[in-house]
Each structure stands twice: as C-alpha cells, then as structure tokens.
Amino acid sequence: MLAAMPPSPSIRPQGAEPPIRDRGDACPGALRLHSAADGHLARVRLPAGNLTVRQATALADAADLLGDGHLSLTSRGNAELRGLADDCGARLAGLLRDAGLLPSERHERIRNILASPLAGLDHHTPADVRLWARELDTLLCTNESATALSGRFLFVLDDGRGDVAALGGDVTLVAESGGGPASGGPAGPGGGALLRVGDDPAALRIAGADVPRAALAAAACFLTSAGASGSGAWRVRELPDGYGLAAHAVADGLRAAGIAAEYVADDPRAAVIESAYADSSAPGIIEGPDDRRALSVLAPLGRLTVAQWRLLTAIAADDGSGELRLTPWRGIVIPKLPATAAAHRLRELAAAGLITDPASPWHRISACTGRPGCAKSRTDVRADAAAAVAQGTPAPGELPVKDLPLQGLHKGLPVHWSGCERRCGHPHGTWVDVLATAEGYRTSVVRDEAHPTAPAPVPAPHPTS
Template sequence: MPPSPSPRPQAAAPPLRDRGDACPGALRLHPAADGHLARIRLPAGDLTARQATVLADAAELLGDGHLSLTSRGNAEIRGLAEGCGGRLAALLDEAGLLPSAAHERIRNILASPLAGLDRHTPSDVRRWARELDALLCASASATALSGRFLFVLDDGRGDVAALGGDVSLLAEPDGTGPAGSALLRVGDDPAALRIAGPDAPRAALAAAEAFLTAAAASGSGAWRVRELPDGHGLRAPDVAGALRSAGIEAAYVAGAPASATRTSPPYPDSAAPGIVEGPDGDRALSVLAPLGRLSAAQWRLAATIAADDGSGALRLTPWRGIVLPGLSAAAAPGRLAELGAAGLITDPASPWHRLGACTGRPGCAKSRTDVRADATAAVAAGTAVPGDAPAGPPGLPVYWSGCERRCGHPHGTWVDVLATTAGYRVALVSPDAAPDTAPPATRTTAAPPPAP
C-alpha cells in the first residue's frame, strides 16, 4: 500500500521576522560543516559555456571540486575556505555573473526551461526573464527583497507555475511571447491580472515593490508574500493599483488556470531527461545530475558540448538538471550517450529520475545522517525509499531529508523520506497536508540512521 497522506494542517500564523534572511549568495558565504557555501543566482538558469567553465574552475580552485544544482535553477559551490570570497567574487565578476553586487541575492527568477526549444512551445518567456533581471538590478528599492523572494515565469505549459512563486507570470496562448499577453499572480491568490506581454517584466517588478510596501505596513518583516499577516495580505486587486501607478493596464481574472489551454499536442515533460525535438530539426539535450550534484569534470563536459555542438549556452532547471540547446539531429544521440557514460541521468526510466535529497551529513551539521549515502544505497537495492517502505504512487518525486527543515524539497505532491531519531519516516505529502503532522499509523520506519 502507498503511504497514507498526511492530514490537513491547522492554519499557522505567519512568522514575525525581526531580521533579514540568511540566504547565502555569491558574496555572502554561508558557513557549513564542510566549509563555506556560495550560491550563484542564475536568472532563468541561463549560462554561457564560458561562464559554466568559470564555475568549474572556481569549484576546483576554491571549493571541493563539485557543483550543486538547486531547486530554483541556481548553482552552489561548497567546501570553500574561509577568506576566499574575494577571489571567488573576482572570478564571477569577470565572467559577467555579478551584474550588481547589491542585487546578487535577489535575482531569483525561474523560467520554463524548454521555452523556445520544443516543437509545441508557446512564447519564449526567457526574454521576459532577461528584461526583469535588468530591471531588478537597476532598482534601488528591489535591494530590500529577501533572498528567498521568487519570480516564476511560465511559458503556458504549467511546468513551473506551481513552484511557489511570490510573483508569477503565465504566458497566454493568444499570442507569442512578448507580443502576446500574460497572467500575473501574487503568492497563492487564485485570481490574476491580465497584462500585455511587453508590460510583463515591468509588472513583475511593480508587484514585488507592492509586496515591499505591504510588508513594511504590516511590521512583520515578511520575506515572502505568504508570510504577510491577515489584514496586510497581497491580492490581485491590491497589485492592480500598483500597476496603474506604473502606467500598466491590467484586467482582473478570477480563478485563472495554472496553465494555458491549447489545442496543440501535449507538451513533453520538462523534468524528463533525453532528447528534446525542436523546430527546424534542432535538438536539445536534457540531463539530470544524481541528487543534484556534479563533478567539475561532468560540468565541463556539458559546457564543452554546448560550445562545440550546441548554441553555446546551458540552462539549469528547477529539477536539478541541465538543458543544452541547439544541437543537430545527427549530433544529439552521440552527445547524450557521452553524458550518460559520464554519470549523468539521460533516461527517464532511471531510478535516479525524480529522486532528490538535501545535503545531509557531513555537509550539514543539522542533519541526523548521511541521507545521500542512504538514498544511493536504496537505489542500489532497487528502490527509492528505505528498506521495505511503500514507495507511493509511481511518478511522484521522492525526497530524502536529514531533518524537519527539508531544505530543497519539491512542491506539489511528493513522497517525504525524513530521518528521525527513531529511523526514517515515509509519508505522502500534498499541498493540503503537513508532513510533520502525520499520525503514527501512516508512518513507516526503517532501520535507524547512524548515530551522530
């Protein structure tokens, strides 16, 4: 039997924030058990092959020789020595990865990774991402945003629309990209505002500034839209006023869909590895990193393929993967096989597909065990969960966590594998359920984790 879902949680009061967030950045390094950590924001996950090579150099010269991919399409370097921040910043700046030191932690922009690449793609919202990033870096007020505040830009297929954006843009099917229209959402509000495509980046910034105004008025120090207290929440009508002040026309849409309705064939699974067939014979390669971790050699191989056979660019995905656009139909199969031979995930049937884990020990002192080693052992034994625990419905993400923080866990419905003092607990988590409130009857406990 699959694990029973957790019950609907009691509504929790939003936290009162009396300090700024402690999210790491490229300039603000975070001390961890395995050294310092740098998180490099990559709006829309975009990198040139040269920039990717610089990150590999930085990981080898200053870190532990690996790169980690995050659930927001960013990259992390771990194992950094204290005092190396200046050298790292110089490398990143020279590569064009630090356009604004004051804004580097707030450039959290997710965009549909296959936009513009597959045969049935709608607009290329990635242009919106570039324009929004430029607007953010030019805005003095935007520096007050938290490093956790997230912009989500969905090309209409719905692949990233549900990934927890504070400000979300959803391209509509009545046009193509910046020439069409978009729905703007804030937080979890089911209503939206319809705006013209060319206004989308400015509207997203105006919505973020409206959040800052609401957070200041509430006195809550909220980092995200969902943290605004009752009476100070941000909804579509509130944002409409901010858009009007910015000269942006907006129409209220109640209960707008989370993805566009189209008559074209279904979109491919954006999270699945393999070859993506595009228009005019172009191909893109989509690969995943096991548990989101790559060696510098694996990373360099992807950069080399992008430079030699692709468009010269890479896209990081929120599923801890890499997309390489612009390959020919002739080159794509051989290059995909090369990436697979190097240890990257290229087959959607791989047991590593949809399997994730937090950093765990030894990198995180808060973790109760080495969850990555335990997850690897489970895969070797032919399962995605500990011991004989039920794996849940097929196709759901499975995520291993070393403590209740569950850093980097998936959104939506997923199988939660949590290390406790008594062993691993497996539960099915849905948007309406809280994993920490699962009753004992729905918990499955495997062998206890190793003692600290």
C-alpha cells in the first residue's frame, strides 16, 4: 500500500452530494451471482474486452448448458449470462476456470479495465494500449490490497483517439505518441500517457513503461483516501469534500512508489470529442496495416443468441487471429482478417441478425434489461424500443430542436431506454434518456451525469404496466 496522503479538494460535479456507503457493493460477478426475475445472472469480467476463441466457446457453452441460450454485452465490454439455475455456480466456475477466465477468484469482480477496441487495428492508432491493459490486469490479480476495490471501480486506457476517455473512468490514461517525464522518457507502446483521476481536468504525464504500475498506484491512492474519509466510497466521485483525489495528490503517491510524474495543469485531451465515439462505435470493415481488415458489429440492444456468438467465434478462428474484442458500445470486433474474406464474412454476420451498417437505426440505441428480466422495470423496454425502431423513431417522440445540441435525435446522439429511474447501463456524455414512468415514457437530453434537462412527457408506443 502507498503511504497516506493529505486530504485534497473533491473533484465532483458541482452540487452533487457524495453518498455514504455502509456496505460493500453488490455488483454481480462470475462467482457472486445476482438473483433476477428471470433466474440468476453472472457477469464475467473481460479486461479490455479480450477473448480467445477457446474462452468465447466456453461462454457459449455456459449459456447453452446453464443459461437461457443468450449472452448480453455490457457498457464496460464485459459479458453476462442470464437465466442461470440456483445450483449452477460450481459448474459455471469450473467452465470459466478451465478456459482461463478466472485467473484470480479473489480479484475477479475488480478486473474492470476498458481499452480502445480498435487499438492496433486501423491506420490511426498512435499506441497499442491493450498491452498496458494486459499488464495492468496481471498486476491487479497479484495485488492483495486491490481486492478492497469495489466491483464498480473502473480503469480506462485510451489509445489517444478519445473514444473511451470520456466513459467515466476512475483512473483514466490517454496515450501520447511521444513525450513522457524527462527522467523516464517514453518506454512503452507509443510513448507515454496522461493520467487523470475521476473528473479532475488536470493530468499527470507518465512514461510508457510505468503506465500499468501508475494505474494501480492511483487506485491505491483512492483506497487510502476512501479509508481516511470513512465514507465507504466505491468510486472516486463519491469521495467527500476534503478527501477527494486530484492529480497533484496522486502525483505524491506515484512518487512514493518510485514512478515519475509530470503535472499537467490543463489536460488538452480532457475535452470530449463527439466524433471519436461515433467513429469507433460504427459497425463495418476497418482497414488495417498489412492488407488486414477487422470486422466490427453490434448486437441489437446488446443481446446475442448462442448461434450468433458461435458464428462470431468461428469467423475469428477460421479467418481472424483467434481472438475477439468486446466493445463498450455492446459490440464485437474480430481482428486481422484477410481483405479477401472481410466483405463476405460481414454479409454473413448481417444475415445472422447482427448490426453491420453504421446507417442502421439500431446503431447507438441501448436499453436496460426491462421486464421480464428485471422486477423493478415498469415495462418491457426492449420490446418498446424495437417497436419504436420499426416505426422509424429511435425514441418515442421528437424533442424540440433547441433542446438537442446536435440538432435532432437523428444526428448521432446515443438513445437509452430505461424501465426505472436507475437507468442501468446508460451512456456517458450527451445522450437521449427515454424513461418509463407510470404515465408513459418521458424523454430528455442528458448533457452530463449531473445535469439532465427537464423531462418532456411524450406518449409511450405501448402502455406501461
């Protein structure tokens, strides 16, 4: 553990009161199953969304043999199995363990690592941050103190394009193509990285070789601050005033761990670039070096049948590099196909019901589980969202153009349907919130997590119940 740090100002949206946590988080895992209305649920953490063909096959077998025959993709690039029986825990753990999906059972719920899904696959990638992600996962799984992190604490590794940097990481590192502290110099993929904690716009410049250790050390700083505050905080944004983390305080912790850090008062990459999300989330064929292609597809509302999953796995095995990548926009990337096979395979995936066209009305539409899977939901939001898509509208009704920063619902804003006020799985940044209420759906634009616009009631396409 790092030495205790002095309290520092909280970096949190203005006016937001931090919660006091008197218990550990209840996030499900692969070993801690969650009881849902449709059976038990298991969430399998997949750092950086990485899966080998063998591991993907094991998940398909688990869904087939133990679950409801489907796999769900999460907004953190993880996979969920639903409809599990009460007594399947040991058998599920055995399947996952044999496939190498449980490198440390004590750490399995904290392996929350997002990385740019297209890193190393296209012509615009300044760094393969996925190497950092693998090393960070190894460090996490061998660090005893890290087990105190909550199942919601999130590490984000952005390759410099800005596609995942704004997805709400507690510790975020954005790759730089050069630079690094003068004492260390760039020694990792693509040079160094800028490290941010929570919502602090300031950053620390870290040498490439130190990035994985720096991410873990920053998490240790959080645990120290959370323990000193007595708040039981699960995430950086929950730290109370006087104990919040800022870059200058984390720099002291990094130096205590022997990691050089250069303070950057105004991180130029802290701003969200709207187009970066659209570019990386769009399905289709990605042109890469050496005449190789990657296929990027989306699952409608993040849900796949085992047959669709096995088709993806077969393509990765037969024509790809033997791996798949799950994305935070509930999609799958198959890397490194020969150019001659890419178009045919994409048509095959489209015929199987996956989203392969960026112009698809399903692109950038998501939903919570809804009924019947979630007892808290007021309605079957997935069926309602599907009905709205069939009618040609991503949300039930249009908001006034003045309320939409991108001039209308059809200009690229993510749309998320929720069955209750928890809004599980909602996007980050600016998005359209479609919330089921007792009177019908209410639609509003959320410009950030703290300040949604006033809800505008509109008729629901189907009555709620």
